[in-house]
Amino acid sequence: MAPPAAIESYPETDTSSFTIPDRFTLQQVAKRRAASGKLVATVAAVADVDAFKGRTQHLHKGKARRWDHRLSPESRSRKGNSLKGAAGLLKTPGLISLGGGLPSADYFPFDELSIKVPEIGRWSDKEVHDHGKVLTAGKHDQAEGKSHFDIATAFQYGQGHGAAQFLRWLIEHTEIVHNPPYQDWSCTMTSGSTSATDMAFRMFCKAGDWIMTEQFTFPTMIETVRPMGVRVAGIPMDEYGLCPKQMDQILSNWDERERCGPKPFLLYIVPTGQNPTGATQPVQRRREVYAVAKKHDLYILEDEPYYFLQMQPYTGPNAPDVPPPASHEEFLRSLVPSYLSMDVDGRVMRLDSFSKVIAPGSRVGWITASEQICERFRNHTDTSTQQPSGISQLVLFKLLEEHWGHSGYLDWLIHMRMEYTGRRNTILDACERYLPKDIVSWVPPMAGMFHWMEIDFTRHPEYPQMSMDDIEDQLFLNNVEHKTLLMKGSWFYAESDVEKHKMYFRATYAAARTDQIEEAIRRFGASVRECFGLAALTNGANGTNGTNGTNGTNGTH
Amino acid sequence: MAPPAAIESYPETDTSSFTIPDRFTLQQVAKRRAASGKLVATVAAVADVDAFKGRTQHLHKGKARRWDHRLSPESRSRKGNSLKGAAGLLKTPGLISLGGGLPSADYFPFDELSIKVPEIGRWSDKEVHDHGKVLTAGKHDQAEGKSHFDIATAFQYGQGHGAAQFLRWLIEHTEIVHNPPYQDWSCTMTSGSTSATDMAFRMFCKAGDWIMTEQFTFPTMIETVRPMGVRVAGIPMDEYGLCPKQMDQILSNWDERERCGPKPFLLYIVPTGQNPTGATQPVQRRREVYAVAKKHDLYILEDEPYYFLQMQPYTGPNAPDVPPPASHEEFLRSLVPSYLSMDVDGRVMRLDSFSKVIAPGSRVGWITASEQICERFRNHTDTSTQQPSGISQLVLFKLLEEHWGHSGYLDWLIHMRMEYTGRRNTILDACERYLPKDIVSWVPPMAGMFHWMEIDFTRHPEYPQMSMDDIEDQLFLNNVEHKTLLMKGSWFYAESDVEKHKMYFRATYAAARTDQIEEAIRRFGASVRECFGLAALTNGANGTNGTNGTNGTNGTH
Structure with missing residues (x-):
């Protein structure tokens, strides 16, 4: 992201030794x-x-x-709700309120709401479908002592x-x-x-x-x-x-x-x-x-x-x-x-x-x-x-x-955590297999949904006649030709008018099925090779055709 | 509200003769x-x-x-979502998207959502409880052709x-x-x-x-x-x-x-x-x-x-x-x-x-x-x-x-409509029975939740030594003493610094049970009589003790 000289960092990112006092x-x-x-x-x-x-x-x-x-002036000038003074009186024993304009729960056309959800540890869609627990909220569960939250309260106005x-x-x-x-x-x-x-x-x-x-x-x-x-x-x-x-x-x-x-x-x-x-x-x-x-x-x-x-x-x-x-x-x-x-x-x-x-x-x-x-x-x-x-x-x-x-x-x-670990591993393994690593580099993500890849646009055969922006455009559209959609890094600049020196693409491993993630990265690899004038992988993946070596994790850039 | 001279109105408020063209x-x-x-x-x-x-x-x-x-400048300057351009490409046949950061529906821990609701015409709480219809949404009803809306779509991000x-x-x-x-x-x-x-x-x-x-x-x-x-x-x-x-x-x-x-x-x-x-x-x-x-x-x-x-x-x-x-x-x-x-x-x-x-x-x-x-x-x-x-x-x-x-x-x-008509009639009938009409006057509401009553504060025994605001305060607190809560009209002025010539109280008939509405108005009547130095109703209601006549609807003021 920033040039390497600017990295203000430390090799260890392990935080397990950090103790939160008084957890x-x-x-x-x-x-x-x-x-x-x-x-x-x-x-x-x-x-x-x-x-x-x-x-x-x-x-x-x-x-x-x-x-x-x-x-802000807006926030400082906010006053409390003028009718809330009256709300304090509602605790008066025996009081009948004709004050607040709440509709009667008699007119909520719902008697029950149920959801079917996982038993702890039985998380998969199939397990929930076959053996899920049904939880039911009734309209007057609070009055009936069945729960301390019910439809009459939850479907009403609240704080x-x-x-x-x-x-x-x-x-x-x-x-x-x-x-x-x-x-x-x-x-x-x-x-x-x-x-x-x-x-x-x-x-x-x-x-x-x-x-x-x-x-x-x-x-x-x-x-x-x-x-x-x-x-x-x-x-x-x-x-x-x-x-x-x-x-x-x-x-x-x-x-x-x-x-x-x-x-x-x-x-x-x-x-x-x-x-x-x-x-x-x-x-x-x-x-x-x-x-x-x-x-x-x-x-x-x-x-x-x-x-x-x-x-x-x-x-x-x-x-x-x-x-x-x-x-x-x-x-x-x-x-x-x-x-x-x-x-x-x-x-x-x-x-x-x-x-x-x-x-x-x-x-x-x-x-x-x-x-x-x-x-x-x-x-x-x-x-x-x-x-x-x-x-x-x-x-x-x-x-x-x-x-x-x-x-x-x-x-x-x-x-x-384990599901996302699996998805992240899938995309990284696919990147190791299919991407030309002299052009695409990355740091394995530790959290979240996004894999951020730097593209060395200077290796493009038409650079510098073709600008970085045009190369990004070309690659984005070529990916779509190859039926894979990744987001352009340039869409994410906080300051759109800043001078750009690096080129990135963002891929998410959160949404697609894992077999599709692998296929999408394979297509992306083919698209990059095509744009950058490299030979296609003839034998399916890196390491089998000699174009790139696969030696564990891709280093920091 | 405005002095009578300012009424810009017409006697007929019936709109049934108004035809909406081309309904x-x-x-x-x-x-x-x-x-x-x-x-x-x-x-x-x-x-x-x-x-x-x-x-x-x-x-x-x-x-x-x-x-x-x-x-406003704020609204004029809003731009479209920069990532939505990419969304247009999602229709490309065969495309695999690693674009949008949506979580997979696999990780929504819900298999079904059900609600129990009224059959048409069987509206009461008891009927719904005993004979209500249970409606169920499944996680993948759309894919399974069961519905055109399901948990996988509804629980996801949307437009x-x-x-x-x-x-x-x-x-x-x-x-x-x-x-x-x-x-x-x-x-x-x-x-x-x-x-x-x-x-x-x-x-x-x-x-x-x-x-x-x-x-x-x-x-x-x-x-x-x-x-x-x-x-x-x-x-x-x-x-x-x-x-x-x-x-x-x-x-x-x-x-x-x-x-x-x-x-x-x-x-x-x-x-x-x-x-x-x-x-x-x-x-x-x-x-x-x-x-x-x-x-x-x-x-x-x-x-x-x-x-x-x-x-x-x-x-x-x-x-x-x-x-x-x-x-x-x-x-x-x-x-x-x-x-x-x-x-x-x-x-x-x-x-x-x-x-x-x-x-x-x-x-x-x-x-x-x-x-x-x-x-x-x-x-x-x-x-x-x-x-x-x-x-x-x-x-x-x-x-x-x-x-x-x-x-x-x-x-x-x-x-x-019929339920609220019943509630409105309850409060108006109670007002007819219990309120001193030489002090409290009103127009029967045609819609909504609120009954707005004008109080002739000039009839207060201490007026004008006691100001309108103080009389309003006194009556409000006296109502609470009588265990009934109504809202002060002065809380509702659009311009708080405007000169006030009239005094109002607002009662809602939406929330309380109908027997409580009647009782609350009875208490309010007693409170008004007390504040204004009138004799209490000895026999329960107007028309039975001779203090006020009850002659149909209370006229406009």
């Missing part, structure tokens, strides 16, 4: 729950987040910093933070995985991370501002923020993701007049399995980035849809696979620590999503941030999305709270 | 569907809206006006307009009810009308702008738009809703310097069962408002959550009820024509919602507007909410498309 265990959460008694949350109940976290269990930590100086019943589960999950190192952290649900990103930008940015992100990034993020009049500065990356020293330099040398805007303070990053580069920042890199964030008083949006698509190490085509994590603890320790887990200042808003690990169509995610930030976010939610779909929340609640629990969900995530 | 019938829609063949829409399919409307059936109409001059399968139903429903009188109308789904309102304001407004609305309005709307730096001008109302002549005067006399902002062009209205006043604009009022909109080149946001809570006429406590509509046609003719149905210019964005007639927790609604406006809206959706929950969409699809159909849904809406 919350499933047992601690279970014990606290047992002590707290039954959760009673009726229609549109306001959640008591501190109770869900354990009122005393975070008191030894410091408090988050205040971010008033970073909030901006989502239903207390499911929010508790999310808070506990966050505590188990990240245990934020400050006292007043909180969670609130989102209608998916794209919606949360849109709201976060409106919370921190105003027209004329700059924000920072990785030099290659998710185009939707750019398309979200640009219409707000906000400009995006792309920070150079290496194979370990965003380069903190270069970010420090950019910030230290920021010229407001030249840039026509103030020095940025908002950093949007995808630290794990980054889209499109697949890069995963090791823990040391994260600490360095966080240190630069402290130095320049940055606020960080940590967008982590791929966090649980961290995979087993890639061992190469001819070596045995690494066995799956032997326990939940080993699994959790294998995960790169999040920014949230090292955020002593409360300067991180972490965006979590179910889109990559349960189903994108749920449009349910959540953020974790300091209570000040969560409160502003909820306030915006109350006047925009209101809450994620209650139907989605009920489905997720039945699966995650009432069926799998935290433990079963970690089992599912380990299953996902 | 689409259920039969026409069914015939078109049969001719168009099977709908095939796979993952994230782009909907062919014109096919759903009938490609030739609207060609005789004129085209909508363009609204470029009304779009900003929502799933084509369900969008078709919404477009047909819109055509049957409103049949917009211009050619290039379109629909796109929303994550509920609050979200759609937030997006619409960002589409048309920028900081420093003014918008217009009814002088009393839904506080969330104000709280949505004010943080954007947009100010709200409240237009006087009478019992028929917003007063067009006064709006015309305000616009004609707009002084940019005095108001520190340009003349407004965006009108937000709730024409039917308005919140909080319960006012419903008759068709003649709507035509006059539309004429003023043409004169001043306004764009109208028609927010209509209560449209299908139009009720049967109120006949008074001692007269027989009006029988339900005898047919779908009679029902549709009984509805006040929407602005959309008279919108020859395409200057209306109509916001529809399932919150009041199916379930608020679905967070699914839709807008209808010209294709230009829908395109800008979808573009914003792609970078914010993405789409409403696919789980909600699948639930609604199974119920509305596959089970009830358009016909069964109209039957359900007639049921809702």
Whole structure:
């Protein structure tokens, strides 16, 4: 990505020796729950987040910093709902309310909702179809004592933070995985991370501002923020993701007049399995980035849809696979620590999503941030999305709270880890077999859905008469001629007008069947050879026809 | 509301004589569907809206006006998704895509989703519980030819307009009810009308702008738009809703310097069962408002959550009820024509919602507007909410498309009409019985959830030593002492700093059980009498103790 000289890195990316102090265990959460008694949350109940976290269990930590100086005029000026004062009176015993305009649940035309889902460990489509567990929510399960969440509540209006019943589960999950190192952290649900990103930008940015992100990034993020009049500065990356020293330099040398805007303070990053580069920042890199964030008083949006698509190490085509994590603890320790887990200042808003690990169509995610930030976010939610779909929340609640629990969900995530490891290995093995390695090079991805390949366009027979852009175009269209679709790297530049020196293609191993992944890479290899004037592989693959050697993993570039 | 002298109205509010020209019938829609063949829409399919409307059936109409001059810089600057160009290539036969980052449906841990819902005409909770129909969606129903919508598609990422399968139903429903009188109308789904309102304001407004609305309005709307730096001008109302002549005067006399902002062009209205006043604009009022909109080149946001809570006429406590509509046609003719149905210019964005007639927790609604406006809206959706929950969409699809159909849904809406008529009659009968009518007066609501009562504060024994605001406060708190909660009218002013001459309370008859509604109004009557120093009702109700006569409906004020 950046020229090799710019790599600010360290050979070891192994993080298993990094101990998160004071990790919350499933047992601690279970014990606290047992002590707290039954959760009673009726229609549109306001959640008591501190109770869900354990009122005393975070008191030894410091408090988050205040971010008033970073909030946009829009966010600062949001007032609370004027009718909520009346809501406080609803607890008056014997009160009959003709106040709030909620329809009666009598008029929800649903008596039951059921889903058929995997028993723990029996994950395959066929096993679920043949032996899945059916979970049923009734209309009045709460009144009948059958559940603490039902259709009458879930299908009704709710609070901006989502239903207390499911929010508790999310808070506990966050505590188990990240245990934020400050006292007043909180969670609130989102209608998916794209919606949360849109709201976060409106919370921190105003027209004329700059924000920072990785030099290659998710185009939707750019398309979200640009219409707000906000400009995006792309920070150079290496194979370990965003380069903190270069970010420090950019910030230290920021010229407001030249840039026509103030020095940025908002950093949007995808630290794990980054889209499109697949890069995963090791823990040391994260600490360095966080240190630069402290130095320049940055606020960080940590967008982590791929966090649980961290995979087993890639061992190469001819070596045995690494066995799956032997326990939940080993699994959790294998995960790169999040920014949230090292955020002593409360300067991180972490965006979590179910889109990559349960189903994108749920449009349910959540953020974790300091209570000040969560409160502003909820306030915006109350006047925009209101809450994620209650139907989605009920489905997720039945699966995650009432069926799998935290433990079963970690089992599912380990299953996902192994499935993605298999898919990633398939595409890398196919690349080893079929791609001309003097032209195409890559770093094996450690997380996420994306395999990012650099193309040495200087080897094209018509270069330099033909420009890099034209070669990229030619190869893209030639791939389609060969019936395979990969994304152009140039579509992912954070700054479209930046001078480009490298050429990339992005392939995803998430969607296609594994036999199709291999075939698509075979076609891609043939397309590259054709474009670059190399002989076709006559014998099917590298190593059998002598064009390329296959010697384990393809080195870093 | 406005002083009687300002009423711009007409005695007849009956609209049954108004014929919507060229109404689409259920039969026409069914015939078109049969001719168009099977709908095939796979993952994230782009909907062919014109096919759903009938490609030739609207060609005789004129085209909508363009609204470029009304779009905000934010909306104008939105670009299409840069990766969508590649999506066009996905139709290449035999192509294997490693392009889009969609997770495989193999990893959605759901095999089936079922809902138990009413058979047509057997609407009660008990009937549904005992004899409801169970509708089931499988994971691969589309591939297996069982349905044209399934878990594999609905739980996946989708288009900003929502799933084509369900969008078709919404477009047909819109055509049957409103049949917009211009050619290039379109629909796109929303994550509920609050979200759609937030997006619409960002589409048309920028900081420093003014918008217009009814002088009393839904506080969330104000709280949505004010943080954007947009100010709200409240237009006087009478019992028929917003007063067009006064709006015309305000616009004609707009002084940019005095108001520190340009003349407004965006009108937000709730024409039917308005919140909080319960006012419903008759068709003649709507035509006059539309004429003023043409004169001043306004764009109208028609927010209509209560449209299908139009009720049967109120006949008074001692007269027989009006029988339900005898047919779908009679029902549709009984509805006040929407602005959309008279919108020859395409200057209306109509916001529809399932919150009041199916379930608020679905967070699914839709807008209808010209294709230009829908395109800008979808573009914003792609970078914010993405789409409403696919789980909600699948639930609604199974119920509305596959089970009830358009016909069964109209039957359900007639049921809702009769239920709300009963509730409204309950509260009005209770008001007749228990309220001191020389102090409390009202107009029987024709639609919606709200009963709006004027309090003659000048009859308070301490007036004028005690201010109107203090009397309102006293009565509100005294109601709570009497264990009944009504909302203060002053919470609903569009302009909080306007001089107030009248005092109101809002009661909803939507939520409480009917016996509780009656009891709450009895308590409210006792509370008013206490505050205003009247003797308590000794014998239970008006007409039995001689304090007030009960002579049919309470007249207009």
